[in-house]
Amino acid sequence: MATGRTHRPAASRSRGIPEATVARLPLYLRALTALSERSVPTVSSEELAAAAGVNSAKLRKDFSYLGSYGTRGVGYDVEYLVYQISRELGLTQDWPVVIVGIGNLGAALANYGGFASRGFRIAALIDADPAMTGKQVAGLAVRHTDELEGIIRDTPPNGVSIGVIATPAAAAQPVCDRLVEAGVTSILNFAPTVLTVPEGVDVRKVDLSIELQILAFHEQRKAGEDAEGKAGAAHAAGPPPRAAAKHTGSGPDGDIPAVMPA
Amino acid sequence: MATGRTHRPAASRSRGIPEATVARLPLYLRALTALSERSVPTVSSEELAAAAGVNSAKLRKDFSYLGSYGTRGVGYDVEYLVYQISRELGLTQDWPVVIVGIGNLGAALANYGGFASRGFRIAALIDADPAMTGKQVAGLAVRHTDELEGIIRDTPPNGVSIGVIATPAAAAQPVCDRLVEAGVTSILNFAPTVLTVPEGVDVRKVDLSIELQILAFHEQRKAGEDAEGKAGAAHAAGPPPRAAAKHTGSGPDGDIPAVMPA
DNA sequence: TGCTGTGAAGCGATTCACAGCG
DNA sequence: CGCTGTGAATCGCTTCACAGCA
Numbered sequence: 159m160a161t162g163r164t165h166r167p168a169a170s171r172s173r174g175i176p177e178a179t180v181a182r183l184p185l186y187l188r189a190l191t192a193l194s195e196r197s198v199p200t201v202s203s204e205e206l207a208a209a210a211g212v213n214s215a216k217l218r219k220d221f222s223y224l225g226s227y228g229t230r231g232v233g234y235d236v237e238y239l240v241y242q243i244s245r246e247l248g249l250t251q252d253w254p255v256v257i258v259g260i261g262n263l264g265a266a267l268a269n270y271g272g273f274a275s276r277g278f279r280i281a282a283l284i285d286a287d288p289a290m291t292g293k294q295v296a297g298l299a300v301r302h303t304d305e306l307e308g309i310i311r312d313t314p315p316n317g318v319s320i321g322v323i324a325t326p327a328a329a330a331q332p333v334c335d336r337l338v339e340a341g342v343t344s345i346l347n348f349a350p351t352v353l354t355v356p357e358g359v360d361v362r363k364v365d366l367s368i369e370l371q372i373l374a375f376h377e378q379r380k381a382g383e384d385a386e387g388k389a390g391a392a393h394a395a396g397p398p399p400r401a402a403a404k405h406t407g408s409g410p411d412g413d414i415p416a417v418m419p420a
Numbered sequence: 421m422a423t424g425r426t427h428r429p430a431a432s433r434s435r436g437i438p439e440a441t442v443a444r445l446p447l448y449l450r451a452l453t454a455l456s457e458r459s460v461p462t463v464s465s466e467e468l469a470a471a472a473g474v475n476s477a478k479l480r481k482d483f484s485y486l487g488s489y490g491t492r493g494v495g496y497d498v499e500y501l502v503y504q505i506s507r508e509l510g511l512t513q514d515w516p517v518v519i520v521g522i523g524n525l526g527a528a529l530a531n532y533g534g535f536a537s538r539g540f541r542i543a544a545l546i547d548a549d550p551a552m553t554g555k556q557v558a559g560l561a562v563r564h565t566d567e568l569e570g571i572i573r574d575t576p577p578n579g580v581s582i583g584v585i586a587t588p589a590a591a592a593q594p595v596c597d598r599l600v601e602a603g604v605t606s607i608l609n610f611a612p613t614v615l616t617v618p619e620g621v622d623v624r625k626v627d628l629s630i631e632l633q634i635l636a637f638h639e640q641r642k643a644g645e646d647a648e649g650k651a652g653a654a655h656a657a658g659p660p661p662r663a664a665a666k667h668t669g670s671g672p673d674g675d676i677p678a679v680m681p682a
Numbered sequence: 683t684g685c686t687g688t689g690a691a692g693c694g695a696t697t698c699a700c701a702g703c704g
Numbered sequence: 705c706g707c708t709g710t711g712a713a714t715c716g717c718t719t720c721a722c723a724g725c726a
Contacts, residue, residue: 178717184633188612202685211614215719222687230686230725247633248640255632262531266524272612272629277636319639320632343642344635346628350450350534352473360638362631367534369624370517370582371446371509373606374539376622377581378510380605440695464707477697484709492703492708 175246179220185210186217187243193236202233254281254318256309256342258333259325260290260300263348267324268296278320281313286329303333310340320344327351437508441482447472448479449505455498464495516543516580518571518604520595521587522552522562525610529586530558540582543575548591565595572602582606589613596623 189209193201203221207214221227221234227242228234244250255273257264260283267273268283283295286303293300301309310318321342323330330349337345338359347353347363355361451471455463465483469476483489483496489504490496506512517535519526522545529535530545545557548565555562563571572580583604585592592611599607600621609615609625617623 176717180637181630181634183637184627184630185614187633189614204685209614213719215721216717218686219688219718226687228686231684232726233685246637248636249633251640253632253636253639262524262528266528267628269524270628273632276629276633278629278632320635344639346631346635352447352451352471358642360635362635364626364628364631365446366529366532366626367538367540368443368446369608369626370515370535370540371449371511371538372443373582373608373622373624374510374515375442375445375508377515377606378513380620438695466707475697477699478695480708481696481710488709490708493706494704495707 175223179223180247182210182212182216182220183243183247185212186220187240187247187249190236190240190243194240198236200229200233200235203228206234249277252277252279253320254279254313255320255322256280256282256284256306256318256337257322257324258284258303258306258337259323259329259349260285260293260295261324264322264324265295267322267348268298281318282309284309286325306333306336307340310337310342317341320346322346322348323353324348437485441485442509444472444474444478444482445505445509447474448482449502449509449511452498452502452505456502460498462491462495462497465490468496511539514539514541515582516541516575517582517584518542518544518546518568518580518599519584519586520546520565520568520599521585521591521611522547522555522557523586526584526586527557529584529610530560543580544571546571548587568595568598569602572599572604579603582608584608584610585615586610 186206189206190201192209193206201209203214203218207217210217218228221239224242224246227239241250255278257267257280260268264283264285268280273280280296280298282305283298283300284303284306285291285300288302290300291302310321317340319342321334321337321344323333323337323345325333327349330347330351331353334345334347334353334355338355343358344360345353345355345362347361348365350365350367353361353363448468451468452463454471455468463471465476465480469479472479480490483501486504486508489501517540519529519542522530526545526547530542535542542558542560544567545560545562546565546568547553547562550564552562553564572583581604583596583599583606585595585599585607587595589611592609592613593615596607596609596615596617600617605620606622607615607617607624609623610627612627612629615623615625
C-alpha cells in the first residue's frame with residue numbers, strides 16, 4: 159500500500175468502523191456507481207465483491223459495520239447502498255480542496271476528473287513561483303503562496319480543511335506547517351518526505367517511487383525462483399562494504415528520490 | 421493506504437520477509453540515504469525510526485528479518501544498511517519500465533526524478549493517440565500503442581517486466597492484458613479500475629480519489645465530534661431513498677471517478 | 683431455498699519488555 | 705552501560721462456517 163497515516167495511531171473510529179473497512183468503501187462505491195449507471199437494481203455480495211476485487215465474506219463483514227442494508231435471499235439495493243456509503247464517507251457534502259505545488263504532478267491533479275465527480279471542489283491552486291502566478295491551469299488561475307493563509311481561511315462556507323501537497327520534497331514540511339496553522343486538518347502528501355503534524359491532523363501519503371520499489375522486490379523474487387540457487391541480483395553492481403564507518407562520497411547507490419516533478 | 425495487490429494472496433515471501441516490512445523498506449532507505457548524504461556514519465534505531473516516521477521497535481523487528489546488521493550499544497552503519505536494503509529490494513540492478521498513457525499524469529510520471537534515481541529506467545512512453553506519437557516528453561519520443569509488444573519484448577537486456585498504466589479507466593484492462601501477454605509481470609495502476617491479471621502477476625494501484633475519500637471520512641468524523649449529536653453532513657443534500665429498487669437516473673450522487681486525466 | 687449477517691477461529695502484524703552482546 | 709535482536713503478549717483484520725430471515 160502506498161499510503162499511511164502519521165499521527166493518531168488508533169484515535170480514529172468513534173463508532174467503530176475499522177480503518178481497513180473505510181479504505182475499501184470507496185472501492186465498493188465505485189463498483190456500485192457503475193452498476194447504478196447500468197441500471198442494475200440489486201447485487202449479491204458475491205457479484206459486488208467480484209466487481210470490487212475483494213472476497214464476499216470481507217465485503218459482507220464490511221457492510222455489517224455500516225448497518226443491515228441488505229435483504230436476505232436477495233442482495234443489496236444498489237441505489238440505497240450508494241447513498242449510504244456516500245453518506246458514511248462524507249461525500250454528500252462537498253469538500254473544498256487546495257493543491258499546493260503546480261508542477262507536472264500538481265497540474266495533473268488539477269485536471270483529474272475524479273475529484274470533481276466525487277464532491278471534491280478545487281478551491282485554489284497555489285504555487286511559490288511568481289512566474290506561475292496568474293497562469294490558467296485546469297480553468298483556474300494559479301495563486302501565489304503569499305495568499306495561502308487567506309485562501310484557507312476565507313473560502314466559503316467554512317474555509318478549506320483538506321490540502322494536497324505536490325511540491326518538491328524540501329518545500330513540503332514548511333507548506334504543511336502553514337496549511338495546518340491556517341486551519342487545514344487533512345493532508346494528502348505527494349512529496350517524498352515524512353511530514354510531522356500536530357495531533358488531530360490526518361496525513362495520507364502517495365509515493366510513486368515507493369510503489370515501484372515494492373514491485374521491484376517481488377519481481378526480483380520471481381526471477382530468483384526461476385534460477386534457484388543464485389538468489390541475488392542479475393547484472394548487479396557493487397560489493398558489500400561492511401562496517402566502513404567512513405562514507406564513500408554518496409554511497410553505493412546514489413541519491414534519494416529527492417525532488418518531485420513540481 | 422493507497423495500494424493493494426490483486427492476485428497472489430500469500431504467495432509472496434519466499435524466505436519470509438513480511439509484506440508490511442517490505443512496504444517500509446523504501447521508507448528506511450530514503451531516510452538512510454539522506455543520512456548518508458550528510459555523512460552520518462551510524463544511527464540508532466530510535467533516530468532512524470524518527471526520520472522514517474515509525475516507532476523503533478517496529479524498525480528493529482523489520483531489520484531483524486533481513487539479518488543482524490546492527491551493532492549492540494552503537495546502532496547501524498548507514499552505508500552498509502543502505503547497501504543491504506537496496507539489495508533486498510532489488511535496486512542494485514536497474515529495471516526498465518514502460519509508461520502507457522501519456523496524458524497529464526503520464527507526463528508527470530515521466531518527468532518524475534524519483535524513478536531514475538532509484539534504478540528505474542524509462543524504456544518507453546506509449547500512447548494510443550496518433551497525435552501524440554513522436555512528441556517529446558521528458559526527453560523521450562512517445563511511441564504508438566502498436567509498438568507495445570515489440571518494446572516489451574525487445575528492450576535490452578531481457579525485455580520489460582514492469583509496466584505503469586496511466587490511461588483512462590476504460591483502456592486500462594485491455595492495456596493490462598497486452599502488457600501481461602507480452603511478458604510484463606508487475607504493474608503499477610493509476611487508472612481507477614480493478615485489474616484482473618493471471619496468477620504470478622503483481623498489481624499495485626494508486627488511486628487519487630480514494631485517498632481523498634478516506635480523508636473526507638475522517639474529516640467528517642472530526643466535524644461530528646465538535647458538534648456532538650448531529651452526527652451527519654453539515655450542509656448536506658439528499659434523503660435516504662430506501663428500497664426504491666428502481667433507479668433514479670444515475671443515483672443520488674452522480675457518476676464514478678470514471679476517467680483519468682490522461 | 684438463497685443469501686445476508688455474524689460469532690468464532692485463524693493469522694499476520696504490532697508492541698512490549700528484556701535478555702544478550704559490544 | 706546502551707542499544708540491538710527477539711520471544712511472548714496483544715491487537716486488528718480476514719476468513720470460516722452457519723444461524724436466521726425474506
